[in-house]
Structures are given as structure tokens and as C-alpha cells.
Amino acid sequence: MKTYTENSRKTITILLSFFCFLWFLPFLYVVINGVKTRKEYNLGEFWDLPKGISILENYEYINDRIDFMMGFMNSLLYGAIATTLAILFASLAAYAISALKIKGKMFWFMLIYSGTIFPFQMYIIPIFRMYSNVDLYDSKIGLLAVYTALCIPFCLFVLRNYFYSIPKELVESAKMDGASDFKIYVSIFMKMAKAPIAACFLFQFTWVWNDLLFGLTLSKSAEARPIMSSLSLLNGASGTNDVPSALLAAILASIPTFFIFLVLNKSFNYGFPTTSK
Amino acid sequence: MEIVKSKPSSKLSMKRKIEKITPYLYLVPAVILVVIFCIYSDFFSLIVSFTEWDGLNEMQFIGFQNYIQMFQDPNFLLSSINTLIWVFGTLLIPVFIALLFAIAITHVKTQSFFKIVFYLPNALSQTIAGIILTTILSTYGLPHLLGVMGFESLAKDWLTVPYINTLIMVVSSGWQGIGLNLILFIVGLNQIPKEPIEAAIMEGAKGIRLYTKVVLPLLKPIMLIVLLMSLVNSFKSFDTIWVMTNGGPFRTSETLAVTMYKEAFVNNQLGYGSAIAMLLSVTVLIISWFLLRDTFKGEE
Incomplete structure (x- = not known):
């Protein structure tokens, strides 16, 4: 019996290792070829190791071609600010819904949460029209506002669930001491919710960073364009045939999400909130 | 007030x-x-879907004309078929294969190593994964290797071959998207209580039967979430297609999300685009109804 399980475990390990290798191959390709020059890549074989490191030339090329750095900074800005604002607004609403005396708690929750139900294809035409009318098309403020609004429902969902778990006695005793509602929000709810807030931040930052659809629809100049829209200019008819530069751009644009991956990696075993975005 | x-x-x-x-x-x-x-956007889209509008001139109310037009539009029909291919492809790779991998991983000793490698592509965005796989499939990449190995007929730009490119993109997207589902399955499998499984083994259940009869039913809650989440996302597939083929050649690899975008922002048919968005929404809503029904069970 024991040898049977030992043998099958070995077979499984070998099979899994094979698929693992398959899954990892594209990364090898990226790392080996992202540092070559275009000429070296086109004339040599892609499995040859690079003869030198020409990151700087490739970096200059993508900056020239698609304003890489500007897109990168824009997305950092959108990710950081929109996510922070969304968490702030969502936490206020979640606090009202879970702890304050208001009527129709379920109604308010569903009203805000309904933002996650429809696919974003429903939003792009109306927002595009609205922005054209009020001169927000192709502006940083415009994209920030959209990202903030669209991050709110998910944050509300996570924070409301967490706020419900905060013991009522804590709130009651703070009230006895004469603390105002707002003070309780700051010093009890927000203080205790550090972990879910961090989770919201990481997930929503990743979403904003990875967004392509709204960047494509709502921006056209490099000043407002987020990173993924910049990258999408590399491919297709108007794109480049400079493979190493495209790969370098891919590496650089993955740094923030890769960093988040490392952070989240620690909390794998607890399972994490499932986001459908 | x-x-x-x-x-x-x-x-x-x-x-x-x-x-x-x-x-x-x-x-x-x-x-x-x-x-x-x-x-506001939901209502606006609903209204626009009943009009003919290029965004410049006045809206013309045309009733259900846009919805009727869909079923006579070969581009739309092809796009629907492609979307269904994406949906089935998603059920196959990021759901079914993810489940197989997850089961396999729970049987080996180096769980975390395998988890990390399969999850790694998830640290890339769909856009970036698309760019990477496009370069791999470009002239001097994989096709070149096939040519060197003596399969000259296979050494071509596969992403420009209609229909086949859709299959390639589904696989590419599976490569990127398998990680999250895999992790969720592993979490689910590890949470299953040991007693019912041990009891079943005592009674002689093993191998595939043990899984189909005992383990998978216990995994149902997580399975449901993964399934519905993947279904909804696969109906909305956009990024991968946008960067890998842009829906081409000749609009043969579009999905509904891509068709919607192109009709609205390339052909300036905002009404028709909205109608496609509506159809997509209704489809997604029907699926997510099942998800929400479970999420809010026991809610106030």
C-alpha cells in the first residue's frame, strides 16, 4: 500500500514539474531576450544567451516610442490616489451602514454595491460622452474620478463585512465616554480595519494598474494615458517589431504588481477575498 | 433638505x-x-441602445432596430461564436485544468513551490501577458524554432491565421489566468475536513471515484465561486484580444467586448455599441445572479 502511494506521488511530482517548466518558459524567454539588442534578437536565435546588456538603449526606445515613463508615473498616481480615496469614501459609507442609525441600510448597500454587477462595457460610452461634454476627456482628473468611483463598491463590500465583526460593546463604551460618531470611526473602526484596508488597497491598486479599457477610452495623449494603454500601442499594426524593447517594457510595467504578488504570497493560505474585476 | x-x-x-x-x-x-x-451610465446605455447615434448629430429613436440588426450582422454572429469559444476555453483551462493541478499539488510535498510558479503569470496583467506571448509567437520566436526543427509549414505568423488565433489566445489567457483559481482550489481542498474522506477510504473508495463521489461534492462552495467568476470574466474577454490580434484579421477574432468597443469608438455607432453592451450585461447578469444569490444567502 505504501509503495503504491509513494510511486504515484513520484509520478505526480514529475508530471507537475513538467507543467511547471512549461509555465515558466515564457519568463525565461522574456528575461533572456529583454536585454538583447533588436539586431541581436533578429539575427540570432531566441534561445541564445545575450552577448551584452542593452537595457538602456531599449529603455530609450520605449520612452521615445510610447512615452513609457509618463504612462508608468500616471498609473502610479492613479493607483495610489484613486485607491486611497475609494477606501476613504467606502469606509465612511460602510461605517454608516454598519454602525450608525440610518434607514434602509440594505438599500444603501445595494445601491453602491450595484456598481460591481454590470460589465464595464456598459460604462464606457456614457462616461466618454459625459467627459467630452465637461472637458474631462483625456485629463488626469477624469481618469482619477473614474477609477475612484469604480473601486468603491468592492472596498465597501470588504469593509462592511469587517465592520460588522467589530464588537458592539466597544462602540457603546466609547459613546459612554462621550466620543462623537466621527471619533469612533477614526479611532476604533479605521484603526482596527488595517488588514482589510491593506487588502483593499493591494487588490484595487492592481486593478487600476492593469486596467486597459478605461485608459483606451478616456485618454489619447501621453499626459493622461495610463501604462497599459501605452503598452498596447506596442502591438498591432501601428506597433513595433522591436521585440527586446517590448519585452523590457513588459518587465518594467510588471514591477509594481509583482511586488504586490510577493506581499500577497504570504497570505495565500488564508484565502483572500475573491474579486471578479 | x-x-x-x-x-x-x-x-x-x-x-x-x-x-x-x-x-x-x-x-x-x-x-x-x-x-x-x-x-447613470446603466440608464444612459439602456436608452442609447434604442437609438441611432453617431455622437455628433441628434439621437434618433429607432426602437429595437439595433437589436434586430445584431442578428443580421455577420460580424456580430462571428463575435458571439468566438465569445462562446472563450467561455468553453475558460472552463477547460483556468477551471478544469486548474482543478486537476490543484488536486495534484495537494498530493506532493513541495506545495508552495508549485503554487508560486503557476501563480506567477497572474502577477502580470492580461495586457502584458498578451504582449509577451505575441512576441513569442512573432517571426523570430516560436515559429522560427519550429522552422529550424524541420516543420517549415508550421513556421508562420499564427496570430494572423483566422480561427486558429482565437484558440491560441484562449490558451495564452489560460496561461495567465490559471493561478488565482488554482490557489482558491488548493485553499478549498485543504479546508475539507479529513473525517469523511478517511471514512470513504476505509470503505474502499480510491482514485478518481474518491474524488468524484466524495471530495468534489465537499468542494462545491468554492467550485461555484470559481466557476461563476471565470464564466463572467470570460464573457468580458477584451485585453488579451486587443493586444494580440486587435480582433483581426478581418474582424475574425473579435469577442463581444471587442465588437462593442469597435462599433462604438471606431465606427461611431454608439447606439449599436450600447445594444451589444446591453446584451453582454444581460448575459453576465443572469450568470452573476447565481453567484449573488449565494453570496447574500442569509443576509438581513
Whole structure:
């Protein structure tokens, strides 16, 4: 019996290792070829190791071609600010819904949460029209506002669930001491919710960073364009045939999400909130 | 609003009114943003879908014409078929294969190593994964290797071959998207209580039968979430296609999300684009209804 399980475990390990290798191959390709020059890549074989490191030339090329750095900074800005604002607004609403005396708690929750139900294809035409009318098309403020609004429902969902778990006695005793509602929000709810807030931040930052659809629809100049829209200019008819530069751009644009991956990696075993975005 | 309406009365009742209203102020920023960007948009799209509108001239109300036009539009029909291929492809790779991998991983010793490698592509965005796989499939990449190995007929630009490119993109997207589902399955499998499984093994269940009869039914809650989440996302596939083929050649690899975008922002048919968005929404809503029904079970 024991040898049977030992043998099958070995077979499984070998099979899994094979698929693992398959899954990892594209990364090898990226790392080996992202540092070559275009000429070296086109004339040599892609499995040859690079003869030198020409990151700087490739970096200059993508900056020239698609304003890489500007897109990168824009997305950092959108990710950081929109996510922070969304968490702030969502936490206020979640606090009202879970702890304050208001009527129709379920109604308010569903009203805000309904933002996650429809696919974003429903939003792009109306927002595009609205922005054209009020001169927000192709502006940083415009994209920030959209990202903030669209991050709110998910944050509300996570924070409301967490706020419900905060013991009522804590709130009651703070009230006895004469603390105002707002003070309780700051010093009890927000203080205790550090972990879910961090989770919201990481997930929503990743979403904003990875967004392509709204960047494509709502921006056209490099000043407002987020990173993924910049990258999408590399491919297709108007794109480049400079493979190493495209790969370098891919590496650089993955740094923030890769960093988040490392952070989240620690909390794998607890399972994490499932986001459908 | 209520302050204005109330007659000037004693200061005390005024104060009480304010106290009643202030809790609602906490909702204001979130509600305003969601109403402007989401709820207004939903209604606007619904209305526009019944009009013919190029965004410049007046809207023309044309009833269900856009919806009728869909079923006569070969581009739309092909796009629907492609979307269904994406949906089935998603059921196959990021759901079924993810489940197989997850089961396999729970049987080996180096769990975390395998988890990390399979999850790694998930640290890339769909856009970036698309760019990477496009370069791999370009002239000097994989096709070149096939040529060197003696399969000259296979050494071509596969992403420009209609229909086959859709299959390639589904696989590419599976490479990127398998990680999250895999992790969720592993978490689910590890959470299953040991007793029922041990009891089943005592009774002689093993191998595939053990899984189909005992383990998978216990995994049902997580399976449901993964399944529905993947289904909804696969109906909305956009990024991968946009960067890998842009829907081409000759609009043969479009999905509904891509067709919607192109009709609205390339062909300036905002009405027709909205109608496609509506159809997509209804489909997604029907699926997510099942998801939400489970999420909110036992809610107030």
C-alpha cells in the first residue's frame, strides 16, 4: 500500500514539474531576450544567451516610442490616489451602514454595491460622452474620478463585512465616554480595519494598474494615458517589431504588481477575498 | 433638505434634526460617485441602445432596430461564436485544468513551490501577458524554432491565421489566468475536513471515484465561486484580444467586448455599441445572479 502511494506521488511530482517548466518558459524567454539588442534578437536565435546588456538603449526606445515613463508615473498616481480615496469614501459609507442609525441600510448597500454587477462595457460610452461634454476627456482628473468611483463598491463590500465583526460593546463604551460618531470611526473602526484596508488597497491598486479599457477610452495623449494603454500601442499594426524593447517594457510595467504578488504570497493560505474585476 | 422644510421651532428640535441627518452624510461621497459613474451610465446605455447615434448629430429613436440588426450582422454572429469559444476555453483551462493541478499539488510535498510558479503569470496583467506571448509567437520566436526543427509549414505568423488565433489566445489567457483559481482550489481542498474522506477510504473508495463521489461534492462552495467568476470574466474577454490580434484579421477574432468597443469608438455607432453592451450585461447578469444569490444567502 505504501509503495503504491509513494510511486504515484513520484509520478505526480514529475508530471507537475513538467507543467511547471512549461509555465515558466515564457519568463525565461522574456528575461533572456529583454536585454538583447533588436539586431541581436533578429539575427540570432531566441534561445541564445545575450552577448551584452542593452537595457538602456531599449529603455530609450520605449520612452521615445510610447512615452513609457509618463504612462508608468500616471498609473502610479492613479493607483495610489484613486485607491486611497475609494477606501476613504467606502469606509465612511460602510461605517454608516454598519454602525450608525440610518434607514434602509440594505438599500444603501445595494445601491453602491450595484456598481460591481454590470460589465464595464456598459460604462464606457456614457462616461466618454459625459467627459467630452465637461472637458474631462483625456485629463488626469477624469481618469482619477473614474477609477475612484469604480473601486468603491468592492472596498465597501470588504469593509462592511469587517465592520460588522467589530464588537458592539466597544462602540457603546466609547459613546459612554462621550466620543462623537466621527471619533469612533477614526479611532476604533479605521484603526482596527488595517488588514482589510491593506487588502483593499493591494487588490484595487492592481486593478487600476492593469486596467486597459478605461485608459483606451478616456485618454489619447501621453499626459493622461495610463501604462497599459501605452503598452498596447506596442502591438498591432501601428506597433513595433522591436521585440527586446517590448519585452523590457513588459518587465518594467510588471514591477509594481509583482511586488504586490510577493506581499500577497504570504497570505495565500488564508484565502483572500475573491474579486471578479 | 429637511432642515429647510421644517418650521422655525425650538433650538432643541433643530439640533435633533441635524443629529438625524448627519449619519447620512457619511454615505454622500460614495453614493454620489457611484450614482454618477455607474447608475447613470446603466440608464444612459439602456436608452442609447434604442437609438441611432453617431455622437455628433441628434439621437434618433429607432426602437429595437439595433437589436434586430445584431442578428443580421455577420460580424456580430462571428463575435458571439468566438465569445462562446472563450467561455468553453475558460472552463477547460483556468477551471478544469486548474482543478486537476490543484488536486495534484495537494498530493506532493513541495506545495508552495508549485503554487508560486503557476501563480506567477497572474502577477502580470492580461495586457502584458498578451504582449509577451505575441512576441513569442512573432517571426523570430516560436515559429522560427519550429522552422529550424524541420516543420517549415508550421513556421508562420499564427496570430494572423483566422480561427486558429482565437484558440491560441484562449490558451495564452489560460496561461495567465490559471493561478488565482488554482490557489482558491488548493485553499478549498485543504479546508475539507479529513473525517469523511478517511471514512470513504476505509470503505474502499480510491482514485478518481474518491474524488468524484466524495471530495468534489465537499468542494462545491468554492467550485461555484470559481466557476461563476471565470464564466463572467470570460464573457468580458477584451485585453488579451486587443493586444494580440486587435480582433483581426478581418474582424475574425473579435469577442463581444471587442465588437462593442469597435462599433462604438471606431465606427461611431454608439447606439449599436450600447445594444451589444446591453446584451453582454444581460448575459453576465443572469450568470452573476447565481453567484449573488449565494453570496447574500442569509443576509438581513
